[in-house]
Amino acid sequence: MKQIDLMKELHVPSDKKILMLVLDGLGGLPNESGKTELEAARTPNMDRLCKESICGLSTPVGLGITPGSGPGHLGLFGYDPLEYAIGRGVLEALGIGLTLTPKSLAARGNFCTLDPASGVITDRRAGRIATQKCAELVNKLKAITLEGVKVIVEPVKDYRFALILEGEGLEEGLSETDPQKTGLKPLKVEPLHAGAKKSAKLLNAWIEKAFAMLHDEKPANGCTLRGIAKDPGLPSYKEVYGLKSCAIATYPMYKGLARLVGMDVLDAGETLATEVATLKDSWAKYDFFFFHVKKTDSSGEDGNFDAKVNVIEEVDSLMPEILSLKPDVVLISGDHSTPATLKSHSWHELPVLLYANNIRKDTVVEFGERACMAGGLGHIRHVDLMPLTLAHADKLTKYGA
Amino acid sequence: MKQIDLMKELHVPSDKKILMLVLDGLGGLPNESGKTELEAARTPNMDRLCKESICGLSTPVGLGITPGSGPGHLGLFGYDPLEYAIGRGVLEALGIGLTLTPKSLAARGNFCTLDPASGVITDRRAGRIATQKCAELVNKLKAITLEGVKVIVEPVKDYRFALILEGEGLEEGLSETDPQKTGLKPLKVEPLHAGAKKSAKLLNAWIEKAFAMLHDEKPANGCTLRGIAKDPGLPSYKEVYGLKSCAIATYPMYKGLARLVGMDVLDAGETLATEVATLKDSWAKYDFFFFHVKKTDSSGEDGNFDAKVNVIEEVDSLMPEILSLKPDVVLISGDHSTPATLKSHSWHELPVLLYANNIRKDTVVEFGERACMAGGLGHIRHVDLMPLTLAHADKLTKYGA
Numbered sequence: 140m141k142q143i144d145l146m147k148e149l150h151v152p153s154d155k156k157i158l159m160l161v162l163d164g165l166g167g168l169p170n171e172s173g174k175t176e177l178e179a180a181r182t183p184n185m186d187r188l189c190k191e192s193i194c195g196l197s198t199p200v201g202l203g204i205t206p207g208s209g210p211g212h213l214g215l216f217g218y219d220p221l222e223y224a225i226g227r228g229v230l231e232a233l234g235i236g237l238t239l240t241p242k243s244l245a246a247r248g249n250f251c252t253l254d255p256a257s258g259v260i261t262d263r264r265a266g267r268i269a270t271q272k273c274a275e276l277v278n279k280l281k282a283i284t285l286e287g288v289k290v291i292v293e294p295v296k297d298y299r300f301a302l303i304l305e306g307e308g309l310e311e312g313l314s315e316t317d318p319q320k321t322g323l324k325p326l327k328v329e330p331l332h333a334g335a336k337k338s339a340k341l342l343n344a345w346i347e348k349a350f351a352m353l354h355d356e357k358p359a360n361g362c363t364l365r366g367i368a369k370d371p372g373l374p375s376y377k378e379v380y381g382l383k384s385c386a387i388a389t390y391p392m393y394k395g396l397a398r399l400v401g402m403d404v405l406d407a408g409e410t411l412a413t414e415v416a417t418l419k420d421s422w423a424k425y426d427f428f429f430f431h432v433k434k435t436d437s438s439g440e441d442g443n444f445d446a447k448v449n450v451i452e453e454v455d456s457l458m459p460e461i462l463s464l465k466p467d468v469v470l471i472s473g474d475h476s477t478p479a480t481l482k483s484h485s486w487h488e489l490p491v492l493l494y495a496n497n498i499r500k501d502t503v504v505e506f507g508e509r510a511c512m513a514g515g516l517g518h519i520r521h522v523d524l525m526p527l528t529l530a531h532a533d534k535l536t537k538y539g540a
Numbered sequence: 541m542k543q544i545d546l547m548k549e550l551h552v553p554s555d556k557k558i559l560m561l562v563l564d565g566l567g568g569l570p571n572e573s574g575k576t577e578l579e580a581a582r583t584p585n586m587d588r589l590c591k592e593s594i595c596g597l598s599t600p601v602g603l604g605i606t607p608g609s610g611p612g613h614l615g616l617f618g619y620d621p622l623e624y625a626i627g628r629g630v631l632e633a634l635g636i637g638l639t640l641t642p643k644s645l646a647a648r649g650n651f652c653t654l655d656p657a658s659g660v661i662t663d664r665r666a667g668r669i670a671t672q673k674c675a676e677l678v679n680k681l682k683a684i685t686l687e688g689v690k691v692i693v694e695p696v697k698d699y700r701f702a703l704i705l706e707g708e709g710l711e712e713g714l715s716e717t718d719p720q721k722t723g724l725k726p727l728k729v730e731p732l733h734a735g736a737k738k739s740a741k742l743l744n745a746w747i748e749k750a751f752a753m754l755h756d757e758k759p760a761n762g763c764t765l766r767g768i769a770k771d772p773g774l775p776s777y778k779e780v781y782g783l784k785s786c787a788i789a790t791y792p793m794y795k796g797l798a799r800l801v802g803m804d805v806l807d808a809g810e811t812l813a814t815e816v817a818t819l820k821d822s823w824a825k826y827d828f829f830f831f832h833v834k835k836t837d838s839s840g841e842d843g844n845f846d847a848k849v850n851v852i853e854e855v856d857s858l859m860p861e862i863l864s865l866k867p868d869v870v871l872i873s874g875d876h877s878t879p880a881t882l883k884s885h886s887w888h889e890l891p892v893l894l895y896a897n898n899i900r901k902d903t904v905v906e907f908g909e910r911a912c913m914a915g916g917l918g919h920i921r922h923v924d925l926m927p928l929t930l931a932h933a934d935k936l937t938k939y940g941a
Binding site for chain 2: 140501526537540
């Protein structure tokens with residue numbers, strides 16, 4: 140039996156409240172100081188909680204696998220990221236705050252440079268044009284209409300844009316048009332099954348009109364479409380876990396991911412302080428709170444070790460206010476590691492802290508990667524975090540007699 | 541390849557003898573003393589064995605999942621509890637010592653109260669009638685006969701009874717008759733596939749006769765049937781592991797579970813002392829001994845921390861006598877946790893001790909939950925215990941060349 144189905148069968152109501160505190164990209168590596176970002180950070184409040192908790196290390200997708208934001212969060216939410224995939228087009232749309240409906244088909248678009256004579260691609264990223272230029276070009280492309288469907292096109296960043304078609308009978312299962320190397324012409328969108336023919340026809344019509352419009356542009360006189368996909372239709376938190384859940388996040392991508400599993404997405408402002416205020420205001424209304432901290436990841440991506448330390452310390456300083464709400468179960472972890480020394484997401488395990496009054500406490504007294512290696516949870520997987528958390532909140536009944 | 545099939549392929553004979561000592565509900569949580577039941581218990585003999593062993597923590601079904609006795613033991617026996625399910629009717633029958641044959645169909649019965657005018661259920665448990673009353677009613681129902689099949693009905697506890705039909709062509713795949721809430725009439729048994737039509741017809745006929753007989757009773761003037769199932773037909777210990785195995789247990793449920801995997805069930809009396817005597821008497825005849833201790837679980841369920849400590853200490857005091865038989869491999873664990881502080885089964889991992897002369901000893905010197913967190917086995921799953929145990933008894937050959 141699949142874990143999701145088991146959860147559907149076993150979940151029961153309880154009055155307990157769960158806080159899942161996700162520090163994006165939390166996991167780190169030691170810099171020259173010999174300490175990771177979390178180890179270097181002064182975190183007296185998390186350390187105090189640690190003494191009443193069980194700790195461990197968790198793998199988001201699989202050993203050695205570096206997750207994107209989508210798989211990292213799917214794991215945290217208890218959906219096996221190797222089974223449930225979110226198309227790149229969908230993530231691109233969510234990342235800029237677009238909302239998808241069951242009738243939406245989303246693609247990631249890349250501007251590229253075509254040789255005017257032969258039509259072959261000479262630069263797959265159109266010289267990485269500036270976001271401003273991208274927005275200007277997208278503004279032109281907004282004039283394109285297609286028979287019977289709504290067309291939405293929005294700039295993302297640099298040479299990237301998002302394209303959404305919305306209408307009846309749009310199915311996924313479509314090839315990409317980027318030939319993956321220069322010297323070849325952009326491909327046509329091909330339907331991978333009969334049901335996707337309508338989508339392919341519409342997308343090819345859109346591309347033809349776009350190419351005509353971009354013809355005299357330099358260097359972005361063409362584009363390709365990738366990751367054409369629909370909302371994966373994940374079973375909701377309500378359905379799987381019986382939870383009344385909400386998301387407190389500042390970035391569109393994470394709000395979008397939470398929306399995919401049916402969480403209520405709250406307006407949480409732009410800062411950690413407004414996020415905490417939102418948590419307090421909404422405390423009475425939900426029994427599961429996904430609280431997302433973005434800047435641990437961004438500072439890691441920037442290679443800024445000290446900035447990441449500062450973000451962790453800022454979160455720690457807010458812990459007394461958060462804990463004054465008396466959550467019954469608190470899980471602190473991240474969606475993936477983003478060590479500042481690597482300036483990118485990585486495959487390293489995430490430190491995990493699980494607090495509850497019915498916890499089997501371990502000997503860890505400090506929240507950090509190396510300390511968690513000796514934690515009582517051992518080495519676990521992200522998909523196991525939700526069942527564990529629910530159990531500690533008395534929200535799972537016995538399996539079998 | 542499934543583990544069960546791998547075991548079938550790899551098992552080889554050896555002279556070594558394996559003792560699986562199962563302390564039901566062994567795992568605990570700290571009480572106000574800061575120690576769990578096992579940690580608080582004085583266990584000099586287990587601690588001595590611990591120094592010659594490898595330890596760890598084991599999960600019976602999945603992280604966060606609280607197992608019933610069925611799934612907990614299936615895991616210990618090496619049968620994935622998410623793959624092999626034992627119907628509730630079967631467990632109910634086994635629990636009161638009834639023996640099932642491949643021709644038996646077993647249901648759990650609940651007495652309920654019906655509104656005499658409308659026939660809707662007003663109390664799904666008939667006011668939780670006393671076991672004595674239940675036995676009286678069941679005695680009446682024993683008069684019911686059905687064409688072509690044997691009918692067995694026996695009281696269980698309170699409002700619960702077990703019903704078994706035995707005969708040709710009885711298949712499972714039947715709906716339950718309890719509508720799960722009051723204000724509705726009991727449902728008919730519906731066949732979920734064509735092969736189960738005969739069973740449904742017979743069960744509905746039995747229900748009709750039972751309702752007529754119970755008509756003037758108060759408050760139990762009706763009943764419902766649930767968990768209608770057959771012996772799951774598990775592959776036997778002999779077939780899977782090549783073992784000549786026996787079960788030493790005092791409670792019917794555990795004898796029944798052992799019988800499901802083809803163990804010889806010995807008459808082991810009523811006490812730990814008679815169980816040890818049985819072990820000694822039968823030592824020459826078997827190579828695998830499932831030795832079950834019930835009272836760790838019952839005292840945990842009662843919330844009696846000290847009583848659970850006492851049972852563990854009693855088991856420990858018997859260890860020298862048990863070890864004097866010189867078992868080659870000893871596994872000590874439990875089917876699930878039953879912390880006295882929770883008064884119920886729980887999801888917490890089980891401490892595991894594995895002794896053998898070819899063991900890779902770890903640094904654990906005391907058998908307890910927190911000590912086992914640092915054990916050399918790490919965190920494992922119950923289904924992995926049988927292969928590990930067999931390997932240490934030289935009963936598994938090499939996989940592949």
